[in-house]
Amino acid sequence: MKHHFEIKVPHGKLVVVDVSVEDGRITGTQVSGDFFLEPDEAYEALGPALEGASISETTAELQARLDNALARIHDVALHGFSTNDVAVAVRRAVSGGTDFTDHEWEIIHPGPLPTRVNVALDELMLDQVAAGTRGPTLRFWEWEDKATVIGSYQSYVNEVEPEGVEKYGIQVVRRISGGGAMFMEGGNCITYSLYVPGSLVAGLSYEDSYAYLDQWVLAALARHGVNAWYVPINDITS
Known part of the structure; x- marks a missing residue:
């Protein structure tokens, strides 16, 4: 073969x-x-x-x-x-x-949504791609509120102050993936998710898959004059 x-x-x-x-x-x-x-x-x-x-x-x-x-x-x-x-x-x-160019991509940009809807869509669309009912998809998130999104394995009490959450009206949600806590605010951040079949990272280690999936972002930022680079395991900085 x-x-x-x-x-x-x-x-x-x-x-x-x-x-x-x-x-x-x-x-x-x-x-x-x-x-x-x-x-x-x-x-x-x-x-x-x-x-x-x-x-x-x-x-x-x-x-x-x-x-x-x-x-x-x-x-x-x-x-x-x-x-x-x-x-x-x-x-x-x-x-x-497989490579990015081997697939036909769907790009979704639904506009501002409530935090809980954004996070729920993350799980739904990942399940759809895994089940084969949806092709590879890039989704851009927009927010209509202030939110702190914590990683799947983080502790709520270690990451946020309940008094501050109440005082500033922050939505706190837990996403399905690992990683650290992130503060999100409408009009002040760019958020995206890739939903891909396993073949796109087949043969790559867990860590290398992050670097591979971030290549297109770095290239896009460079075209807009942003000198950004990848920092293992899942960060982009400039």
């Missing part, structure tokens, strides 16, 4: 892999792209380095195979990509991964 995947390295080059698999093991790998690699011997070593690898091997294990092969060659120089990028592409290929 043949598997194909392409990744555009952020601020780098395109990496394309075509992987042949039999009985759960890689039998051949063709790596291509617009990257630069010296000497030619190094390029010729990439595919053979992965032969025999199990399709269940992690990205780190696949990268180790590539690094070991290149370590035997003198004066190797990779430009616009790394062995990790190749390993990620191979892992995504054999895991049935």
